[in-house]
Amino acid sequence: MNANPPLAYQSLKAVLHYMKTTLRINLTGRCPSLCSVDKTVPLTIDSFEPKEHSFLIDDEEYKIGLFKEYPEGSCPDSAKRDNKNGGLESDIDEYGFEDWSTRGALTPGDTDLREWREREYKVNPSQDVTRLDEHERNLRVYREQLAVVESFGPVDLRSDPIHSSEKINQIMNRFMGPNTTTDLLNCYREYKEFEFARALAHQTLSDHIMRLEPLLESFYCRRDRRALPFNSFIMLTIKNSVSGVTKRVEMVKYEKKLHEALKYLIFKIFGGRLHPVTMNTIYLSGESIIRFPPELKIKLRNIDTSADENLTLEALNPFIDETCYPLKSIKFEVSDSRIFENPVVRSAEELIVSEPFPRTDWVPIFLNLPNKKIHLLYDGNVISVDGFIALIRHYMCAGKEVGSSFTYGLSAEITMEGGNNESDEFLIALFRKIRKEFKESKSWKQRAHIPTTDGKTLVVSTVACEYTDDYCVQLRIDS
Template sequence: MNTLPLEYQSLKAVFLYMDPNVRFEISHRLPTISSTEKVVPLRIEELDLGDLTTSVNQTSYKLGIFRDYKEEEKITWRAQRYNDFGGLPRDLDRFGFEIFPGHNVLDPGDVSLPCPYSLVRQVERDTVHIERMHKTRLKFYQDVLKTRLGSEDVEISDREGEDAILERYYMSLPINELERHIGEIHEDLQPFECRRFNLKPPFVCYIMLTITSKSHKETSLMPYNMKLHEAMKALNNFLFGGRRQSIQVQKLQLSINGTILRLPVGFKIEAEQLKGVYNLAMRNDAIISMLDKKSFPLKSVSFFAEDKRDFQFFDFGKTTSFTAMDVNPEIDLFSILKTLSNERVNLSFYDPDFGIGEYLGLVQNWIENERPIGTCYSFGIEEDTARQILKLVKTHVEGAKRSKRCVSIPIRNSARLELYYIPMKCLNDSEQEEFMYDYDWVLKMRIVRF
């Protein structure tokens, strides 16, 4: 059967409606049409950016260090686990010590995502003190194992205190787990021996790329001739670099821990939603730098509210709707809510220390300060608390009319304020997603037309 290649305009039309991950694969396999693919706007439903992982829709691209052990060497359980699940997420030097060469490197295009803590501690792992600590632990585990195997040369004491508790814990472990701990400490000590005698480690390092989707997982190994942060830069350059237009993204998510996103120069996103953002106040400038001005106002933002400054993101019309999850009880939340102009707000907090009087104050604020029709705030809540709030509002607000689960208050000729609660299950799936905790009820406060 004769086949004709797609013409340029037809190819562009096909690319526009093609899954982005298929586009990436085609560009990789057929470099001759890569330039055409870059011209066509890239549309992504969900984009998640991390330090060594980029996820596009349901497909993740993850980098790590794969250690290929020599045939005569036994790989430890820990090293095998890293190999099986994407590789070691840290660079290694020529002796096998973990190093962090890209920790503070900020190249053109990169975006720093600060946070008050780091999930990966950047500590020295090659000091004499660390080696002594490993040797002490090794002797401890070996003594426990000998005792478990019935050796008369070693005796575990019956003294009290933390050491005794630790001893009893490891005495209760299965033999194979003790042997695993011993193997892992031998692995920790190996770089010290290699450095001491100028030896090579018993493995060869490769950069491993793991591509995982719902239906399959594939890995590929590349020579370890660059650091992980350089490899991540190259990966994101391949995926997103050289595009003439901003990348259109429905939902954008960012790494939880502090990191540097290795992005192409000129990287821009035209986003609709930000999902599950941590440390929003600290990351405000970084987020804004990635977003095309056409993104604003964003359709919605959901974030974990640790600091009152996190709410400042919404002072300048950056979004019409937001969800604050796990609100810190020390935040004067209701004072903040009285100053916001967002159309829709969802509040999800666990075991909050807010009195029902706070809700009454918010109702009174809305009566005194006219809110646009369509404004709606939602709170995850317990049924008994919701019932008390409605009773309080009915008692203290003139003109309030109460039904079973609703209080209605006329606020001007054409509008009324409604305060009501409904079962969580009555919300659609997307609305339920906005609440982090498994509430049974939702209290809604909204302005509607008569």
């Protein structure tokens, strides 16, 4: 009996179009024969977030790491841990030392959004030949201390931590102190914090040992001019952020640097597409490097960045399809108030400003913004009651459309029941002043209705914040 015939070209395009995005990416990655068809079908992504060694597409993280393959029975704990967690997040040299010079390395077309501190990578100081004796001595001490920790029986990493942190630190330091012995620690067994402190000491010492073992292995390979005892591979893993399940997808011989392999993977997914990639939200940080193919076009709706806001917009501009403007929303931290003069920022439907500078006079800035929705997230007392009254007067007379709003974040500790925290005091003073200044308003405890000059209603109220666990006081234009 003949196998079912393959899907016709048009039918295959329809299947790919309606397939879940990450399933489609994973399928076409495994079936090269589908790639040419896939490139002709529009790709839609809900969210994309680049990181140093990985990137997230929707609910899946694609990670590149270095896998160390040892002969059976000889794999050290450090390599087992790294292999299990997606591989070592560093290149290595011929002796196995971590090669810090390639961390965050850029290739032609990349855009670096990292803060200056993230860019300063020097030679790994641990591989200095003069430190061999120090590393050997430390490893010996850590192993002796770990033996003392384990002499009290199996370690329970789930031990209850709800005890005195001072006592926990005291016991933990005793475990990790010089010349520690089982006899010296017996007197602490009566304390309820003992087991949790022991678990912490065990974890800390194990981490120290797992850091030093491969380091010393590299020292000996360099000193004795011998080959590494393992084979190296570049490994791709995919982790589902919802289920937490990680799958090892592919391993290839270690012949590229990790950042080159990551860029190759990004090009494989995004490069050569006939249509712009539809992307709902891109998330960027001060640790991000954008490694998009130069010809890529994105139909983007939302930008969420904690990187430099000016650099972010400059970096994304070549990739954003012109039909996307105005953007639906931009969320950013302010390092330069001139960002509010940027036409991309001013035209966005919604602005979310986080971590504002307290010393900035925000009211004149917000009075001059045309955006439909503006959120100023809480970061201390950045707007006074009088400043907020000025915003109310502006919204009353500006002829803004229904649904326009200004939201000012407050501390989550609002009680309005006689509390005296800063947010309570602000709200009490604000609504008191509204009743005094706007005689035509209708006012309640946490809500006021004020008529606008064009016959609408300006509602002032406290609401739950959309972007944090805090509360907000909001101005909103209703019909």
